[in-house]
Amino acid sequence: MFGLRSASKEDVLIVTEDYEVKGTVFNIGFSKKNRFLSDLLNKANKNFIAVKDCEVTYKNRQGETEKFDFLQLNMRYVVMIRPLKPEEKPDYVAPMEG
Numbered sequence: 001m002f003g004l005r006s007a008s009k010e011d012v013l014i015v016t017e018d019y020e021v022k023g024t025v026f027n028i029g030f031s032k033k034n035r036f037l038s039d040l041l042n043k044a045n046k047n048f049i050a051v052k053d054c055e056v057t058y059k060n061r062q063g064e065t066e067k068f069d070f071l072q073l074n075m076r077y078v079v080m081i082r083p084l085k086p087e088e089k090p091d092y093v094a095p096m097e098g
């Protein structure tokens with residue numbers, strides 16, 4: 001089984017009709033970096049995507065924002081996903097457990 005140490009990661013912006021989510025998604029398969037987002041979206045057997053260290057902006061609440069260590073996002077509601085630019089990355093980092 002693959003662990004997060006063997007996974008590549010991508011900081012992304014995920015847009016749905018109601019939310020914008022900035023966070024980190026992980027690629028645990030074997031796809032190359034330039035195919036990462038395409039492979040993620042094209043996996044028909046994947047109903048949800050895990051997002052770590054994320055910031056959720058609610059479009060219908062005047063841009064109210066919440067931060068989460070982790071969430072699962074239903075892929076059927078994704079309108080767009082793209083890599084984040086360095087200046088767009090959220091300043092939120094989940095606290096270390098221990």
